[in-house]
Amino acid sequence: MENGSKKWGFQANKSLSTASAVTVRGVLNVLLDNLNKEDTRQLIPLAHGDPSAFPCFRTTTVADEAVVDAVRSAKYNHYAPTVGLLPARRFCGGMNLSVSLVLLIILLLLMVIKPFRLFRIYDLLTRDGLDRLFRHLRNALVQSRQPLLFDMNALPTIGSTTLEDLEVFIRVSSSKTMIKSGALSWSLIGNRSVADYLNRDLPYKLSPDDVFLTLGCTQAIEITIIVLARPGANILLPRPGFPYYEARAAHSHLEARHFDLIPEKGWEVDLDAVEALADENTVAMVVINPGNPCGSVYSYQHLQKIAETARKLGIMVIADEVYGHLTFGNSPFVPMGVFGSIVPVLTLGSISKRWIVPGWRIGWLVASDPNGILQESGVVESIKGCLNISSDPVTFIQGAIPQIIDNTTEDFFTKINNILREAADICYEKIQDIPCITLPHKPEGSMFVMLAKEESVMILPGTAVGMKNFLRITFAIEPSALEVGLERLKAFYGRHAKKQ
Numbered sequence: 214m215e216n217g218s219k220k221w222g223f224q225a226n227k228s229l230s231t232a233s234a235v236t237v238r239g240v241l242n243v244l245l246d247n248l249n250k251e252d253t254r255q256l257i258p259l260a261h262g263d264p265s266a267f268p269c270f271r272t273t274t275v276a277d278e279a280v281v282d283a284v285r286s287a288k289y290n291h292y293a294p295t296v297g298l299l300p301a302r303r304f305c306g307g308m309n310l311s312v313s314l315v316l317l318i319i320l321l322l323l324m325v326i327k328p329f330r331l332f333r334i335y336d337l338l339t340r341d342g343l344d345r346l347f348r349h350l351r352n353a354l355v356q357s358r359q360p361l362l363f364d365m366n367a368l369p370t371i372g373s374t375t376l377e378d379l380e381v382f383i384r385v386s387s388s389k390t391m392i393k394s395g396a397l398s399w400s401l402i403g404n405r406s407v408a409d410y411l412n413r414d415l416p417y418k419l420s421p422d423d424v425f426l427t428l429g430c431t432q433a434i435e436i437t438i439i440v441l442a443r444p445g446a447n448i449l450l451p452r453p454g455f456p457y458y459e460a461r462a463a464h465s466h467l468e469a470r471h472f473d474l475i476p477e478k479g480w481e482v483d484l485d486a487v488e489a490l491a492d493e494n495t496v497a498m499v500v501i502n503p504g505n506p507c508g509s510v511y512s513y514q515h516l517q518k519i520a521e522t523a524r525k526l527g528i529m530v531i532a533d534e535v536y537g538h539l540t541f542g543n544s545p546f547v548p549m550g551v552f553g554s555i556v557p558v559l560t561l562g563s564i565s566k567r568w569i570v571p572g573w574r575i576g577w578l579v580a581s582d583p584n585g586i587l588q589e590s591g592v593v594e595s596i597k598g599c600l601n602i603s604s605d606p607v608t609f610i611q612g613a614i615p616q617i618i619d620n621t622t623e624d625f626f627t628k629i630n631n632i633l634r635e636a637a638d639i640c641y642e643k644i645q646d647i648p649c650i651t652l653p654h655k656p657e658g659s660m661f662v663m664l665a666k667e668e669s670v671m672i673l674p675g676t677a678v679g680m681k682n683f684l685r686i687t688f689a690i691e692p693s694a695l696e697v698g699l700e701r702l703k704a705f706y707g708r709h710a711k712k713q
């Protein structure tokens with residue numbers, strides 16, 4: 214007892230406060246705490262990268278309906294598999310109900326009568342899903358060394374099924390574990406998925422096995438850092454960048470080394486710096502494209518140079534493409550995975566930004582690695598291991614993903630990119646009138662722009678993203694509000710500028 218109170222065995226974990234010392238969220242909280250409560254004007258949130266509150270950035274009704282359908286179907290009330298629901302990850306179109314049922318019956322018959330005939334069917338049907346299914350069947354047969362027993366009560370009464378459902382059913386049955394009736398998701402096949410979505414832009418085909426669903430891109434970052442951290446290792450991060458990488462690396466005792474992005478060159482990566490920083494303990498470099506906080510969009514040539522440099526250094530590229538396709542300038546979006554045959558790439562993304570639904574918390578971690586280096590090195594296995602001890606994205610959002618990806622029309626994406634272009638133009642023009650601030654590079658993508666500053670104002674300070682003497686503002690807000698915000702910034706300058 215001390216001073217009459219009990220001495221408790223627990224205490225604060227100080228390393229957590231250190232790791233999270235500088236995060237965008239932390240700085241935003243400080244800014245909010247410092248707002249003038251007397252000022253009745255509407256707050257213009259130029260520091261915050263979440264446009265979902267603005268009516269012009271409302272997500273597509275396709276996405277709303279997909280979620281409603283998923284919830285109402287009652288097919289997604291169960292726990293999701295570790296790596297995510299197959300329809301959300303898969304790449305091929307599906308089968309209809311009758312094909313599914315016929316397949317199921319054939320499979321069951323074959324398993325009961327002559328299990329080894331399965332391999333002949335495998336030869337005939339080459340779909341990736343069947344490949345996976347038969348692999349599990351074969352393993353189950355080898356492991357059980359006795360006829361497989363199926364808990365027929367666990368079979369669903371009616372409905373179309375996914376290959377993953379069959380897989381789960383067979384795997385669980387073969388291990389003779391009781392499965393709860395209704396625990397399987399008998400969801401519609403015929404939808405497309407994250408792998409299919411990414412395959413549209415790649416010269417090779419990702420399979421669902423390459424895709425891991427995560428709780429937003431944030432968890433994809435977290436898993437990646439945990440997987441790569443080992444004693445003495447270091448990771449190369451961009452400056453300015455997204456401070457969550459620093460925070461996660463610090464928490465996992467992975468040393469962060471910074472290479473600069475060059476404002477005069479459209480915030481391209483300083484590849485000489487990358488080479489100078491790397492050593493035999495470097496595991497990866499992070500590339501955020503389109504860029505937060507710079508609004509940059511890298512050319513094909515620059516991305517290829519990054520891939521070649523990483524290959525030379527023997528490190529992987531972590532491609533944060535959470536702003537993928539949010540481009541409105543001259544440069545089109547090129548995914549880093551295009552260079553997956555040069556260097557192994559882990560692609561991180563989510564629907565948070567392109568669909569303007571950051572609160573839905575679904576993202577992905579993808580091994581864009583046609584040479585299978587990540588598989589061979591055990592990184593893929595480690596990702597699965599890490600996911601096994603992590604929380605899963607909500608199952609009904611996973612269930613909605615195929616419909617969201619399949620049914621969202623180009624009009625929606627074009628509308629969002631047009632608003633962002635308009636907002637970026639407003640930024641560019643208005644900032645010309647504010648002498649204390651310069652804009653080194655007009656944004657061409659993402660939702661942010663970096664402003665060099667000489668006076669301090671209440672916008673996200675550059676230090677929050679690794680750059681002193683800069684400000685980061687988001688232009689992903691209603692354009693009219695953006696104009697008001699920039700006018701206020703100008704007025705601030707008028708009041709506070711040092712007289713020459």
Ligand SMILES: Cc1ncc(COP(=O)(O)O)c(C=O)c1O
Nearest residue numbers: 429430431455505535563565571
């Ligand atoms: C560069 C970058 N990566 C990842 C994230 C996190 O994305 P999500 O909201 O999908 O978790 C953000 C969010 O602002 C971001 O700017």
